[in-house]
Amino acid sequence: MKENILDVDNLHVSFKTRNGEITAVKGVSFSLKKGETLAIVGESGSGKSVTAKSIMRLLPKHSAVIPQGEIKFEGQDLLELSLKDMQQVRGSKISMVFQDPMTSLNPTMKIGKQIMEGLKKHQTLTKSEARQRALEMLELVGIPNAKKRLDAYPHQFSGGMRQRVVIAMALACIPQVLIADEPTTALDVTIQAQILQLMKNLQEKMDTAIVLITHDLGVVANMADKVAVMYAGEVVEYGTLDEIFYETQHPYTLGLLGSMPNLNAKRSEPLIPIPGSPPDLATLGTGCPFAARCPYTMAVCHDYHPRKTELSESHSVLCWLQDSRTPENHAPETVGSAQR
Incomplete structure (x- = not known):
């Protein structure tokens, strides 16, 4: 190796x-x-x-x-x-x-x-x-x-x-x-x-x-x-190519993938942009920097910064949705075959 x-x-x-x-x-x-x-x-x-x-x-x-x-x-x-x-x-x-x-x-x-x-x-x-x-x-x-x-x-x-x-x-x-x-x-x-x-x-x-x-x-x-x-100076998700594209775990990564043109989609289907703009690094709060733009945000996201969660030896994510301390699993569905 x-x-x-x-x-x-x-x-x-x-x-x-x-x-x-x-x-x-x-x-x-x-x-x-x-x-x-x-x-x-x-x-x-x-x-x-x-x-x-x-x-x-x-x-x-x-x-x-x-x-x-x-x-x-x-x-x-x-x-x-x-x-x-x-x-x-x-x-x-x-x-x-x-x-x-x-x-x-x-x-x-x-x-x-x-x-x-x-x-x-x-x-x-x-x-x-x-x-x-x-x-x-x-x-x-x-x-x-x-x-x-x-x-x-x-x-x-x-x-x-x-x-x-x-x-x-x-x-x-x-x-x-x-x-x-x-x-x-x-x-x-x-x-x-x-x-x-x-x-x-x-x-x-x-x-x-x-x-x-x-x-x-x-x-x-x-x-x-x-x-x-x-995002905002941090690595919010890290993994192999397949893990990032087909086992996506961070809402920001999902947003990036969702804003890509899909060759299999009908012409009438619009692209889905990520709402809002990247944060001003000079005025970042104590919570997750993506919280204001995230469709899955929870109360804890605005007040406390998430810690890194190791999903596998090669795949990690910086998000409260995958944190073991989060009482209920609110994680979005992974992209899976939709991106294939």
Whole structure:
């Protein structure tokens, strides 16, 4: 059995603001093995990207605080590394693909030079060897006429091709973990499918573990082995793909699944959105942060925060409905065959 390559345990992240310290990530825990894909899903503002940037140590120094938690990569806590040591990890062992490739690429530098930069920093390659490796990576991610495109600038590529270039940069040093922060959001569905298939193919070749951040459950169904559902900075449900889709236990996860288009439904059937909006993290009360939007809410939900309930070795949920202290079982029916 493979050992965990990445372990995030009880991670808390806060930001200093004029109105005081706001907790953006609260008690997040998950693990990842080589070759696995973990999808982190949730609405905007749920803490997905902050969690990813915490792993990469890319949070703003002057405002971000990590008061507790561990991020262990191959047994080493990344939060204890010096900046110099962390720079050796970024790009070579853990890489990240950001949502908008134009924010990741330098518009004044040729594509080949940008890929070579990371190779020369992390590997003992000559300039010609680094250029050859950059060429191989462009060919690997499906860039046509790759030799000529090495000397092109980012604005000379389409959105989908720029995303392929960013993936080539991230995988150039063959990292063990790839973090993809909504890598297909800005792309049309045809290009999106190509990028996702590319990531799956590269994962099989390199045995890379992937942390995929997305709000698209269709992408999750095609890519993930495990799923962490985040809401208001917390992982409210965590489990395998089948457990999250077919044995759903948290009302928020049910809401996300219920708002997906169903290809088997009649045209007249409307989508069912989750009512309300995500809470303001600066004004969270003591109860469950989803209580105001939950159709199954109880009196205890408004006053006391739920504790984690372990449903199986791989499946856990943060909800009063499954808590053993709840006198009556009010749990909603699981999605089951309705999602099949």
